[in-house]
Amino acid sequence: MSDQQHTEISALGEFGLIDRLTEGLTHHNASTLKGVGDDGAVLEYKDSEVLVTTDLLLEGIHFDLTYVPLKHLGYKAAVVNFSDIYAMNGRPRQITVSLGISKRFTVEHIEVLYSGIKLACEIYGVDLIGGDTTSSRSGLVISITCIGDAPKGKIVYRDGAKDTDLICVSGDLGAAYMGLQLLEREKVASAGQKDFVPNFAGKEYLVERQLKPEARRDIIEELDKAGIVPTSMMDVSDGLSSELLHICKQSHVGCRVYEDRIPIDYQTAIMAEELNMNLVTAALNGGEDYELLFTVPLSQHDAIDKLPGIKLIGHITREDLGCALVTRDGGEIPLRAQGWNHMSE
Amino acid sequence: MSDQQHTEISALGEFGLIDRLTEGLTHHNASTLKGVGDDGAVLEYKDSEVLVTTDLLLEGIHFDLTYVPLKHLGYKAAVVNFSDIYAMNGRPRQITVSLGISKRFTVEHIEVLYSGIKLACEIYGVDLIGGDTTSSRSGLVISITCIGDAPKGKIVYRDGAKDTDLICVSGDLGAAYMGLQLLEREKVASAGQKDFVPNFAGKEYLVERQLKPEARRDIIEELDKAGIVPTSMMDVSDGLSSELLHICKQSHVGCRVYEDRIPIDYQTAIMAEELNMNLVTAALNGGEDYELLFTVPLSQHDAIDKLPGIKLIGHITREDLGCALVTRDGGEIPLRAQGWNHMSE
Numbered sequence: 001m002s003d004q005q006h007t008e009i010s011a012l013g014e015f016g017l018i019d020r021l022t023e024g025l026t027h028h029n030a031s032t033l034k035g036v037g038d039d040g041a042v043l044e045y046k047d048s049e050v051l052v053t054t055d056l057l058l059e060g061i062h063f064d065l066t067y068v069p070l071k072h073l074g075y076k077a078a079v080v081n082f083s084d085i086y087a088m089n090g091r092p093r094q095i096t097v098s099l100g101i102s103k104r105f106t107v108e109h110i111e112v113l114y115s116g117i118k119l120a121c122e123i124y125g126v127d128l129i130g131g132d133t134t135s136s137r138s139g140l141v142i143s144i145t146c147i148g149d150a151p152k153g154k155i156v157y158r159d160g161a162k163d164t165d166l167i168c169v170s171g172d173l174g175a176a177y178m179g180l181q182l183l184e185r186e187k188v189a190s191a192g193q194k195d196f197v198p199n200f201a202g203k204e205y206l207v208e209r210q211l212k213p214e215a216r217r218d219i220i221e222e223l224d225k226a227g228i229v230p231t232s233m234m235d236v237s238d239g240l241s242s243e244l245l246h247i248c249k250q251s252h253v254g255c256r257v258y259e260d261r262i263p264i265d266y267q268t269a270i271m272a273e274e275l276n277m278n279l280v281t282a283a284l285n286g287g288e289d290y291e292l293l294f295t296v297p298l299s300q301h302d303a304i305d306k307l308p309g310i311k312l313i314g315h316i317t318r319e320d321l322g323c324a325l326v327t328r329d330g331g332e333i334p335l336r337a338q339g340w341n342h343m344s345e
Numbered sequence: 346m347s348d349q350q351h352t353e354i355s356a357l358g359e360f361g362l363i364d365r366l367t368e369g370l371t372h373h374n375a376s377t378l379k380g381v382g383d384d385g386a387v388l389e390y391k392d393s394e395v396l397v398t399t400d401l402l403l404e405g406i407h408f409d410l411t412y413v414p415l416k417h418l419g420y421k422a423a424v425v426n427f428s429d430i431y432a433m434n435g436r437p438r439q440i441t442v443s444l445g446i447s448k449r450f451t452v453e454h455i456e457v458l459y460s461g462i463k464l465a466c467e468i469y470g471v472d473l474i475g476g477d478t479t480s481s482r483s484g485l486v487i488s489i490t491c492i493g494d495a496p497k498g499k500i501v502y503r504d505g506a507k508d509t510d511l512i513c514v515s516g517d518l519g520a521a522y523m524g525l526q527l528l529e530r531e532k533v534a535s536a537g538q539k540d541f542v543p544n545f546a547g548k549e550y551l552v553e554r555q556l557k558p559e560a561r562r563d564i565i566e567e568l569d570k571a572g573i574v575p576t577s578m579m580d581v582s583d584g585l586s587s588e589l590l591h592i593c594k595q596s597h598v599g600c601r602v603y604e605d606r607i608p609i610d611y612q613t614a615i616m617a618e619e620l621n622m623n624l625v626t627a628a629l630n631g632g633e634d635y636e637l638l639f640t641v642p643l644s645q646h647d648a649i650d651k652l653p654g655i656k657l658i659g660h661i662t663r664e665d666l667g668c669a670l671v672t673r674d675g676g677e678i679p680l681r682a683q684g685w686n687h688m689s690e
Contacts, residue, residue: 033394037595038503039429039579040398040493045390049378053385054475054490056443060482084384098401098488130399137405143443143488145399148385158383234384250382 007107014133017107021114027127029093031149034129041129043094048149053084059139067183067198070109072211074116077142080237082124083215083290085148087235089156089223092124092148092215097131100141113142124217154229156294161232161251165295165316168230170219170309172263173240174279177286178271179203179210185275205267213290220292222307230294239285242337243293245323254321257314257335260328284325285338352452359478362452366459372472374438376494379474386474388439393494398429404484412528412543415454417556419461422487425582427469428560428635430493432580434501434568437469437493437560442476445486458485469562499574501639506577506596510640510661513575515564515654517608518585519624522631523616524548524555530620550612558635565637567652575639584630587682588638590668599666602659602680605673629670630683 009017022036034042057063057077065073082092097117101110121128126146186198200207215235223230232251234243240262248255262283272279295316296304304310314326324332354362367381379387402408402422410418427437442462446455466473471491531543545552561580568575577596579588585607593600609628617624640661641649649655659671669677 034502039432040396040435040491042433042500043395043397045395047391050388050390050395051385052388052439052441052475052490052492054441054443054477054488056445056477056479056486056488058445058479058481058486061445061480087384088387090385094397096397096399096490098399100401100403100406100486129397132399132401134401134403135406136403138483141401141403141445141486141488143399143401143486145397145441145490146385147397147492155387157379 005106005108009101009105009107009110009135012107017110018133020107021110022128025128028125029127031093032127032129035127036130041094041096043147045149048151049155051085051088051090051148051150051155052145053081054143054145055081057142059141064187065140067187068211070113071116074113075120076211076213077144078117078120078126079124079213079215080290081144081146082120082126082217083235083237085146086215086217086220087233087292088150089154089220089230089233090148090150092126092146094127094129094147095121096129096145098143099131099133100136101133102136102139105140124215156230156233158232158234158247159250161247161253161295161316162297163253163316163318164298165231166298166301166304166312167244167255167257167293167295167314167316168304168310169236169240169263169291169293169313170216171289171291172265172268173236173289173291174268174272174283174286175206175209175265176213176288177282178268179206179208180288181275182206182271183210203267203271205265206271210288213288215290216292219309222309226303226307228296228300228303230296233292233294236289236291236293237287239287239337240293241284241335245335245337247293247295248323251316252319254317254319255314255323255335256317256326257324258326261311261313263311263313284335350451350453354446354450354452354455354480357452362455363478365452366455367473370473373470374472376438377472377474380472381475386439386441388492390494393496394500396430396433396435396493396495396500397490398426399488399490400426402487404486409532410485412532413556415458416461419458420465421556421558422489423462423465423471424469424558424560425635426489426491427465427471427562428580428582430491431560431562431565432578432637433495434499434565434575434578435493435495437471437491439472439474439492440466441474441490443488444476444478445481446478447481447484450485469560501575501578503577503579503592504595506592506598506640506661507642508598508661508663509643510576511643511646511649511657512589512600512602512638512640512659512661513649513655514581514585514608514636514638514658515561516634516636517610517613518581518634518636519617519628519631520551520554520610520613521558521633522627523613524551524553525633526620527551527616528555548612548616550610551616555633558633560635561637564654567654571648571652573641573645573648575641578637578639581634581636581638582632584632584682585638586629586680590680590682592638592640593668596661597664599662599664600659600668600680601662601671602669603671606656606658608656608658629680
């Protein structure tokens with residue numbers, strides 16, 4: 001959080017700060033009629049269904065500014081909302097950004113945070129249309145609401161999984177969690193040391209997965225091109241187990257997931273070994289991967305199998321068979337949600 | 346914040362708490378296709394324009410739980426968002442509610458807060474469609490986003506005021522601010538005293554204006570029935586001066602507001618006298634009244650004059666004449682925004 005210039009936020013006031021942060025904002029989407037500058041933004045969604053999702057991020061709970069750069073934080077705060085919209089087979093279109101800012105932040109800090117949010121908006125084609133900015137007594141508060149859309153009948157919910165459907169996941173799992181462990185380890189190692197240089201050699205992927213996750217727009221587009229509409233879908237924010245249990249509960253089905261099918265990057269595996277952690281547990285319960293978890297009818301097996309970056313990890317069963325992990329030796333362990341649950345900490 | 350039962354939030358976890366808070370939620374609006382329970386909510390707005398507004402409320406900045414009951418807080422947090430939608434001549438339809446909850450709050454506390462939010466939704470016909478719930482390190486965080494709509498072409502912005510338009514305001518001003526002063530005074534008086542009974546006799550209106558404001562749906566409906574579409578409109582959240590300056594700046598006009606036309610309740614006047622405060626200053630700069638400030642063409646004078654609860658307080662001028670208060674003795678004082686600005690505190 002070091003920087004050249006230090007402009008106190010009180011020197012600009014709320015409206016001055018908002019003017020500075022939103023200067024030169026342009027819009028990408030025809031659905032954005034009016035953005036920042038009135039009591040509310042104005043949108044138009046004639047021919048599609050509108051999706052709304054929201055995330056609240058609090059300093060000390062969701063992020064630690066000793067190792068999270070403000071620009072990355074802004075980027076991630078926006079992207080995790082986009083991910084929720086993609087997870088419904090939609091496209092993110094607009095966000096509102098509300099910030100609570102404590103006294104230790106300068107105008108320049110908030111500009112850096114905003115530059116990350118704007119970069120994410122640029123890359124994903126999303127319009128920043130408004131928000132609220134206020135002072136905070138303690139730490140940074142970021143609340144983002146994302147609005148998106150999907151053509152009529154194309155939205156994918158959590159409750160559509162059917163017996164015999166295939167369970168698919170994009171990318172790999174557990175890396176963001178291992179990145180967090182690594183960052184926490186280096187934070188502890190750095191305590192009290194000046195000029196400490198954290199050691200991320202050979203683990204850059206883990207750090208990137210934690211600090212700069214991407215939403216899987218590419219997967220949504222790939223499925224669309226292939227003409228595949230999932231029967232159910234979620235993004236993996238709390239961990240695979242937790243998300244799968246949500247889908248099964250809401251769809252009234254069970255599932256079998258195969259341990260040896262769970263996609264794991266080699267850096268994740270090495271880190272788990274270093275930390276003496278169970279790799280599969282980390283991949284099942286480590287959150288914040290923002291990969292897409294979805295189910296497709298069995299008849300789509302060959303079509304899905306051809307798509308890059310998507311792995312078949314199991315199948316849906318009847319509800320009475322429960323939800324279980326099938327281990328390498330053929331045993332079954334009931335799936336439990338022990339993930340990334342901020343309320344039970 | 347006393348109550349019979351004390352259920353730790355960690356006993357339910359995030360999903361358990363959400364289930365409990367959203368149990369039995371019903372929807373009032375056809376535009377709500379799906380609410381709580383997926384990655385996002387699903388809405389449909391075929392024939393109208395969509396309005397979005399958001400507010401972030403932080404404990405210690407926007408509210409003080411030593412004198413604000415949680416139910417009132419929930420009610421107000423929702424209503425201030427509805428007010429922003431009405432201020433654009435729209436109707437609020439949906440809200441998302443995100444909460445950051447520190448350890449001193451129990452499940453029962455949050456249920457009381459939610460009961461206020463739900464009551465506001467019930468009264469104003471708004472659907473609670475989602476949100477985010479997390480733990481907080483310090484104090485309560487409430488972030489609400491409201492979505493509303495207006496028929497095409499009926500939205501009223503801040504930038505449409507024209508020279509010679511009449512300036513109108515609903516209700517009366519300054520009472521919410523005086524209510525805050527009163528509550529703060531009684532808080533100081535109560536310090537260290539057990540069984541302290543605050544003295545609100547004869548000032549109930551002030552307390553109510555501060556703790557339980559209403560959004561002026563009735564005024565919007567009244568204008569609609571009378572066939573009057575304002576040329577510009579805002580709600581008075583930061584204070585009349587501040588809002589008028591916004592309208593004038595964005596509309597490239599000036600204004601004259603007449604001191605003797607500013608609507609003030611007698612309780613507000615008595616309280617200002619007790620506190621040795623300038624009454625007009627309080628009415629111009631005290632925030633949180635949530636009245637509607639709007640302009641109409643001069644030709645609508647007689648139509649507006651007939652409507653109850655609306656007062657003509659001045660008129661719009663050319664931009665080069667600036668913005669001024671015309672005092673009782675005919676003098677002019679430039680209007681300044683010195684209101685309720687949370688960033689310059």
